[in-house]
Amino acid sequence: MNRRQADxxxxxxxxxxxxxxxxxxxxxxxxxxxxxxxxxxxxxxAELHGAGLFRIVQPKRWGGMELDFTALVDIPAxxxxxxxxxxxxxxxxxxxxxxxxxxxxxxxxxxxxxxPDALIAAGIAYPQGQARKVDGGxxxxxxxxxxxxxxxxxxxxxxxxxxxxxxxxxxxxxxVPRSDFEIVDDWVVLGMRATGSKSVRAKEVFVPExxxxxxxxxxxxxxxxGMRGNPNPVxxxxxxxxxxxxxxxxxxxxxxxxxxxxxxxxxxxxxxxxGARMRDFQAVQLRVGAAGARIDAARLVARNDCLLGQEYAAxxxxxPMEEKLRIKRNLAYAVTLCTEALDTLHSVAGAxxxxxxxxxxxxxxxxxALAGHFSFAFDxxxxxxxxxxxxxxxxxxxx
Numbered sequence: 001m002n003r004r005q006a007d008x009x010x011x012x013x014x015x016x017x018x019x020x021x022x023x024x025x026x027x028x029x030x031x032x033x034x035x036x037x038x039x040x041x042x043x044x045x046a047e048l049h050g051a052g053l054f055r056i057v058q059p060k061r062w063g064g065m066e067l068d069f070t071a072l073v074d075i076p077a078x079x080x081x082x083x084x085x086x087x088x089x090x091x092x093x094x095x096x097x098x099x100x101x102x103x104x105x106x107x108x109x110x111x112x113x114x115x116p117d118a119l120i121a122a123g124i125a126y127p128q129g130q131a132r133k134v135d136g137g138x139x140x141x142x143x144x145x146x147x148x149x150x151x152x153x154x155x156x157x158x159x160x161x162x163x164x165x166x167x168x169x170x171x172x173x174x175x176v177p178r179s180d181f182e183i184v185d186d187w188v189v190l191g192m193r194a195t196g197s198k199s200v201r202a203k204e205v206f207v208p209e210x211x212x213x214x215x216x217x218x219x220x221x222x223x224x225x226g227m228r229g230n231p232n233p234v235x236x237x238x239x240x241x242x243x244x245x246x247x248x249x250x251x252x253x254x255x256x257x258x259x260x261x262x263x264x265x266x267x268x269x270x271x272x273x274x275g276a277r278m279r280d281f282q283a284v285q286l287r288v289g290a291a292g293a294r295i296d297a298a299r300l301v302a303r304n305d306c307l308l309g310q311e312y313a314a315x316x317x318x319x320p321m322e323e324k325l326r327i328k329r330n331l332a333y334a335v336t337l338c339t340e341a342l343d344t345l346h347s348v349a350g351a352x353x354x355x356x357x358x359x360x361x362x363x364x365x366x367x368x369a370l371a372g373h374f375s376f377a378f379d380x381x382x383x384x385x386x387x388x389x390x391x392x393x394x395x396x397x398x399x
Contacts, residue, residue, distance in 0.1 A: 006117075008052035009060040013067050019051040020078035027082025028257070034194030035362065038187050039151050040089050041194070049117055053079070053090055058097040059230045062112040069237050070306045072098075072246040077299065080253015081260070084366040085194030087253050089149040091246035096120035096157055099173065099243070101235045102217070102224035104210035107175055111155055121153035123200055126171050126398070129160035133169070137208040138162065140174050141201075143184075146373075148197040154178050156200060159215075171398050175211040176202065191362070191369030215240070215398045220318045233313035240399045241324035242309045244375035248302045248331060251338040251370055255295045258345045258363045262288060265360075266348065278348075287348055291341040298334040298341075305330055324399055325385040328375070335376040342367035 011019075027044065034041050048054055056071045058064020065071075072095060080087035100108060100120060111118050123129065123144025131140040140160050147156065155177055162170035184199040210225075217224040220238035227235060266278045266288070278284050305327040312319045346353050346364040353361055374380070388394050 006050075006052065007063040008055050008058075008065050009063055011052055011065045013065075013071060016051075016053065016056055016065060016067065016071065016075060017078060020053060020075045023047055023051065023053075023079060024082035027079065027086050031083040031085075031194065031362065034083060034085060036193075038193050039196035040086065040149055044083075044086055045152055048086075048090055054093045054117070054119065055097060056094050057101075057234060058094075058112075058116070059101050059232070059235075061229070062108070063116045064097060066232060066234065068306075069234050069242065069245070069310050070303050073249045073252070073299070073302050073306055076246065076249025077252040077256070078249075080250045081257045082253075083194065084250045084254035084257075084363065084370065085192050087250035088192060088195050088247060088370065091249055092122070092148045093119050093153075095243055095246035096122055098235065099157060099213070099218070099239060100175070100226075101230040102226040102239070103175065103213050104225045105229055106210040107213075108226065108229070110211070111175070115154065118155060119149065119153040120155045120157055120175075121147045121150040121200070122157040122159075122173075123147050124157075124159050126159045126161045129158050129174070129202075131160035131162045131172060131174070131207075131212075133162060133164070134206070137206060138172065138174065138212050140176075140205050140207055141203045143199060143201040145199045146197045147183075147200045148195045150183055150198055150200060151196050156181050158200070158202065171215045172212040173215055174207040175213070176205060176207060180205045189369060191365035191367070219399065220312060222316065233310060236313035236316075237306075237309040238312075238319055238324060238399075240396070241319060241327050242306065244328075244331060244373070245302060245306055247370070247373065247375065248298070248334055251335045251367065251376075252295060252299050252302070254363050254366055254370070255291070255298070255338040255341045255345075258342050258360050258367075259288070259291055259295060261359055261363075262291075262345045262348055284348055287344045291344045294337040294341040294344075298337040301330050301334045301337075321394060321399070322385070322388045325381070325388055325394065328381040329378070329385040332376045332378040332381040335371055336378050339367050339371045 055064040060066040076087040076091035129142030131138040181200045181202045187198045218239040
């Protein structure tokens with residue numbers, strides 16, 4: 001049965017951006033409540049559904065907007081001005097629609113044919129999941145951390161390493177319904193609390209072949225089974241190289257919010273001890289200026305690499321390994337810039353910045369919490385690119 005509630009195929013990029021922009025005041029107002037709940041609030045989920053912002057890169061033939069890849073940066077970045085956790089979840093759920101477009105048509109029908117608004121969470125660490133081949137599919141099990149937004153999700157994409165005895169034979173992203181995995185309520189953390197990024201586990205779950213995507217087919221070759229029905233080049237962008245760009249918007253938007261709030265605060269404030277206007281201190285001016293430059297640079301770096309990924313995809317070319325590693329390096333550096341911007345802006349607050357009621361305190365915690373994601377680890381990704389640039393060998397079966 002098709003339960004399609006809305007068709008967003010006619011929504012333009014500009015309209016989608018405007019819808020995101022209009023949500024910012026409400027998201028900012030309820031951010032503290034989301035943090036207390038340790039989950040995406042039901043009213044936030046309802047508004048994102050109503051605006052179609054979970055479905056920005058879902059194929060048009062399933063009622064999605066099918067926007068270009070840069071939308072995965074720009075729209076979460078706009079939402080992030082209101083709430084970084086909301087931006088994170090929106091980007092995650094959106095990119096999982098993009099990934100589903102690569103699956104066999106039968107998997108798409110099972111999810112979108114029943115409910116095109118379905119939310120899909122993910123556990124993306126292959127070592128945390130195990131699988132063995134059986135007739136008709138795979139039997140999987142594992143314990144996956146950081147399944148962002150999992151509470152309202154009807155499906156989950158779980159990464160597994162397939163083994164034949166001790167020998168690794170493949171890496172699959174297994175699509176499983178809510179009835180086949182358990183949520184572990186362990187999300188008690190420093191920041192990004194409203195993402196509800198709880199762990200999930202599964203044991204001896206059978207996954208049919210058509211719901212177990214071979215991730216070596218998602219490297220930009222155009223060979224994924226879903227590409228036959230979804231030929232738009234956006235679905236050919238190499239997933240392991242650029243899939244995490246859906247998250248950088250949360251860092252950019254969070255930093256932009258901190259800049260906006262700092263400027264408001266400084267305009268209205270005099271120092272407690274001398275009565276001098278804060279805006280007249282050159283040190284404050286320089287910190288605000290440096291933070292703004294870092295935020296702008298982060299956005300440009302992230303968007304530029306999305307455009308490059310689209311260029312390769314549109315030309316039907318597979319991106320070289322060194323280029324993919326450069327993009328992953330740049331993503332980590334972009335988030336580093338955003339974290340540095342938050343640190344600079346938080347320092348402007350002085351002693352007032354330690355109070356829970358000071359909004360940039362939460363943004364500061366969120367910046368450092370999201371920066372812990374492996375995709376943003378510059379030591380790992382900077383050194384990988386450096387190795388190849390210096391003539392070394394780098395190997396990754398899914399990249």
